[in-house]
Amino acid sequence: MNVAIMGYGVVGSGVAEVLKKNHDSILKKSLQPSLDLKYILDIRDFPGDPNESLMIRDFNKILEDDSVRVVVETMGGLHPAFDFVSACLAAGKSVVSSNKELVAAKGDVLLQIAEEHNVNFLFEASVGGGIPILRPLSQCLAANEIYELYGILNGTTNFILTKMIDDGLDFDTVLRMAQANGYAEKDPTADVEGYDACRKICILASLIYGKHVYPEAVYTEGITGIDLADVEYAKSWGGVIKLIAMAKEVSENRISAMVCPSLVPACSQLANVNDVFNAILVRGDATGDVVFYGRGAGKLPTASAIVADIIDCCQHTRQKKSFGWKSSAENIVVDHLDQNTSLYIRASAEHTADALSAVRAAFGDVQVLSRKDAPADEIAFVTPVDTERALRTKLRTLHCIKPLSVLHIADC
Amino acid sequence: MNVAIMGYGVVGSGVAEVLKKNHDSILKKSLQPSLDLKYILDIRDFPGDPNESLMIRDFNKILEDDSVRVVVETMGGLHPAFDFVSACLAAGKSVVSSNKELVAAKGDVLLQIAEEHNVNFLFEASVGGGIPILRPLSQCLAANEIYELYGILNGTTNFILTKMIDDGLDFDTVLRMAQANGYAEKDPTADVEGYDACRKICILASLIYGKHVYPEAVYTEGITGIDLADVEYAKSWGGVIKLIAMAKEVSENRISAMVCPSLVPACSQLANVNDVFNAILVRGDATGDVVFYGRGAGKLPTASAIVADIIDCCQHTRQKKSFGWKSSAENIVVDHLDQNTSLYIRASAEHTADALSAVRAAFGDVQVLSRKDAPADEIAFVTPVDTERALRTKLRTLHCIKPLSVLHIADC
Numbered sequence: 001m002n003v004a005i006m007g008y009g010v011v012g013s014g015v016a017e018v019l020k021k022n023h024d025s026i027l028k029k030s031l032q033p034s035l036d037l038k039y040i041l042d043i044r045d046f047p048g049d050p051n052e053s054l055m056i057r058d059f060n061k062i063l064e065d066d067s068v069r070v071v072v073e074t075m076g077g078l079h080p081a082f083d084f085v086s087a088c089l090a091a092g093k094s095v096v097s098s099n100k101e102l103v104a105a106k107g108d109v110l111l112q113i114a115e116e117h118n119v120n121f122l123f124e125a126s127v128g129g130g131i132p133i134l135r136p137l138s139q140c141l142a143a144n145e146i147y148e149l150y151g152i153l154n155g156t157t158n159f160i161l162t163k164m165i166d167d168g169l170d171f172d173t174v175l176r177m178a179q180a181n182g183y184a185e186k187d188p189t190a191d192v193e194g195y196d197a198c199r200k201i202c203i204l205a206s207l208i209y210g211k212h213v214y215p216e217a218v219y220t221e222g223i224t225g226i227d228l229a230d231v232e233y234a235k236s237w238g239g240v241i242k243l244i245a246m247a248k249e250v251s252e253n254r255i256s257a258m259v260c261p262s263l264v265p266a267c268s269q270l271a272n273v274n275d276v277f278n279a280i281l282v283r284g285d286a287t288g289d290v291v292f293y294g295r296g297a298g299k300l301p302t303a304s305a306i307v308a309d310i311i312d313c314c315q316h317t318r319q320k321k322s323f324g325w326k327s328s329a330e331n332i333v334v335d336h337l338d339q340n341t342s343l344y345i346r347a348s349a350e351h352t353a354d355a356l357s358a359v360r361a362a363f364g365d366v367q368v369l370s371r372k373d374a375p376a377d378e379i380a381f382v383t384p385v386d387t388e389r390a391l392r393t394k395l396r397t398l399h400c401i402k403p404l405s406v407l408h409i410a411d412c
Numbered sequence: 413m414n415v416a417i418m419g420y421g422v423v424g425s426g427v428a429e430v431l432k433k434n435h436d437s438i439l440k441k442s443l444q445p446s447l448d449l450k451y452i453l454d455i456r457d458f459p460g461d462p463n464e465s466l467m468i469r470d471f472n473k474i475l476e477d478d479s480v481r482v483v484v485e486t487m488g489g490l491h492p493a494f495d496f497v498s499a500c501l502a503a504g505k506s507v508v509s510s511n512k513e514l515v516a517a518k519g520d521v522l523l524q525i526a527e528e529h530n531v532n533f534l535f536e537a538s539v540g541g542g543i544p545i546l547r548p549l550s551q552c553l554a555a556n557e558i559y560e561l562y563g564i565l566n567g568t569t570n571f572i573l574t575k576m577i578d579d580g581l582d583f584d585t586v587l588r589m590a591q592a593n594g595y596a597e598k599d600p601t602a603d604v605e606g607y608d609a610c611r612k613i614c615i616l617a618s619l620i621y622g623k624h625v626y627p628e629a630v631y632t633e634g635i636t637g638i639d640l641a642d643v644e645y646a647k648s649w650g651g652v653i654k655l656i657a658m659a660k661e662v663s664e665n666r667i668s669a670m671v672c673p674s675l676v677p678a679c680s681q682l683a684n685v686n687d688v689f690n691a692i693l694v695r696g697d698a699t700g701d702v703v704f705y706g707r708g709a710g711k712l713p714t715a716s717a718i719v720a721d722i723i724d725c726c727q728h729t730r731q732k733k734s735f736g737w738k739s740s741a742e743n744i745v746v747d748h749l750d751q752n753t754s755l756y757i758r759a760s761a762e763h764t765a766d767a768l769s770a771v772r773a774a775f776g777d778v779q780v781l782s783r784k785d786a787p788a789d790e791i792a793f794v795t796p797v798d799t800e801r802a803l804r805t806k807l808r809t810l811h812c813i814k815p816l817s818v819l820h821i822a823d824c
Contacts, residue, residue, distance in 0.1 A: 022555060031734060143438060272684050285433075295702075300697075304553070304698035
């Protein structure tokens with residue numbers, strides 16, 4: 001059986017490397033007589049590359065070669081990835097993808113095409129890099145009703161927040177540091193604004209709840225507004241700030257899903273997930289809390305997830321894997337403002353004592369926080385639980401304070 | 413398709429409960445037209461039990477009923493479990509087991525019978541309770557060469573150590589507390605002496621390294637000798653004491669494997685695994701460190717792992733799952749004394765200053781530890797890395813000190 005790779009960037013070249021390095025054990029596990037990399041599709045030249053002889057520029061070579069049974073898509077982006085993947089599936093080839101943008105936008109459509117042609121479309125590497133999460137979710141936890149899931153799904157923002165917490169450096173300084181050592185891209189928007197984490201929570205939620213969850217429907221907030229003052233208040237509250245992606249069943253066929261920087265209590269397993277590591281906490285009715293932890297990105301961790309999917313395709317040539325993920329005309333995500341939460345609020349006020357009295361009158365029993373060397377006009381507190389809409393409405397009526405930062409308290 | 417359960421204890425009744433409670437979603441995932449519990453085998457009576465009508469005492473009813481395609485073995489113990497499971501597999505029925513004693517002793521034989529009859533023998537619940545670990549190990553991490561694995565695999569001992577660390581209570585007091593609230597059995601030997609963790613590391617090592625690893629070959633030490641003094645010294649060293657089960661490839665076809673109380677640095681993901689929770693850290697060449705965390709025991713978590721295996725059997729009626737675990741005439745486990753390690757040593761000495769000079773002369777650059785209110789005749793230190801044999805030989809030559817406690821330093 002032959003394999004082709006489309007897109008020879010960091011991840012694609014990692015796949016070629018792992019296939020070569022661990023060839024014997026991979027072949028044994030694949031249950032196939034042979035398993036060879038035949039083509040690598042890329043528009044760029046790679047002179048001197050050990051795989052130079054496999055490089056092609058014409059997608060049709062892959063499409064028309066019946067010996068290629070599994071195609072790896074590591075191109076990224078929606079186009080032409082969507083068209084290439086669709087064509088491969090329709091031609092009876094299984095496809096393995098690490099492309100979270102593609103899966104979050106078109107997962108339902110591609111799974112439908114795969115089903116019609118009795119082939120596999122697998123995408124373990126699209127969430128959590130080297131952490132096995134999609135397969136455990138759909139298989140190992142199959143016996144559970146999963147009622148909520150919290151994840152640290154983006155390594156770049158977790159690295160930035162860890163440095164802010166541990167070294168007391170501000171956001172801009174750490175972002176430049178992350179860019180310098182390759183943990184953040186030149187244009188860091190997709191990471192720091194939460195879009196990357198949003199795509200991943202959509203993939204997880206679609207798998208768990210069986211209907212496509214679109215990124216546009218998920219409230220998404222990044223970490224660019226996080227100030228060192230918030231980091232210190234989080235510490236005095238007894239926790240840390242993490243960019244948390246969550247999904248939760250709120251009623252039959254309705255879920256809450258969002259991505260936002262949140263205060264996480266120190267006793268949570270997610271509080272100790274540092275640097276570029278990712279972790280996903282899954283809460284099931286039978287299994288209780290289960291946490292998966294590992295490297296959420298990187299050449300070899302991601303490649304290892306892709307190769308595991310390739311092996312799975314090889315083992316399931318007669319019988320395809322089944323996901324419950326279907327297209328959905330309706331949006332199953334409810335408005336996050338209607339959900340219950342506590343909020344952390346930092347604000348400025350001319351007369352802080354009066355302001356705190358007004359805060360207590362409005363919110364009830366708030367937990368007032370303190371930090372060393374706080375400006376005289378600063379207050380910070382955590383509200384009791386209420387709907388986010390009610391809490392924000394109350395906050396708007398408090399004219400004596402000016403909110404500087406509002407964060408969720410994560411129940412994980 | 414029908415299912416039978418053999419053994420209606422805590423776990424077996426949990427399986428019946430989960431199958432009933434989540435019947436619709438389980439049926440959907442099973443890809444079968446029907447999935448019903450037909451028999452429950454037990455020698456006891458359960459008057460008034462909701463499943464009373466399914467109870468049988470004659471194993472042959474299950475064996476001879478062709479509609480029963482999947483049999484769950486939750487009896488525990490080697491006999492008659494081994495004979496019943498062998499007979500079911502030989503009759504072309506898939507078997508799902510949570511019985512770690514059976515799998516650790518006879519996994520190779522049962523997998524061989526399953527292979528000969530083209531059925532599945534699955535045992536996810538035998539390690540880590542509700543944590544998906546065996547399937548990720550054999551599938552998701554299939555692309556990796558796994559070079560080491562460290563686990564907290566026993567909830568009872570982890571509960572006891574957590575209470576000793578957090579509340580400063582001694583071993584005997586916490587053991588009684590654990591027995592009172594059901595976390596420890598009346599006869600706690602299998603847990604506190606490490607035998608339970610030993611069976612689990614044997615199952616994990618057999619799966620990873622492809623050859624049967626027998627419990628008798630694995631050095632196993634329990635936690636009965638752990639003193640509060642050691643807990644305090646571990647804190648001053650910067651870590652905690654955990655009962656660590658480990659397996660590590662040392663050369664082709666040779667592994668090191670053992671179970672012993674060890675000092676774990678606070679920065680390790682395993683250091684924050686508390687109470688009855690379990691966690692397994694897997695170190696692969698491509699994926700780096702991956703950690704799986706969750707409830708290692710309990711009725712519903714374990715039942716959920718079993719039901720996931722039942723679903724897997726239903727999905728793989730035509731094609732059985734493949735494990736690389738084969739019988740092995742030779743013992744692949746090397747002598748742990750030949751492996752490199754650091755040791756923590758607590759000892760008494762008449763003249764502590766002289767004793768520390770002698771310790772330094774023997775071991776070289778040791779790290780001396782201190783604790784509040786230590787007796788005047790007590791010393792504690794961590795040795796440099798050497799083979800355990802060399803370190804223990806040096807210790808025996810030091811006649812000026814009397815060792816009270818010797819623990820490994822875990823590299824996890």
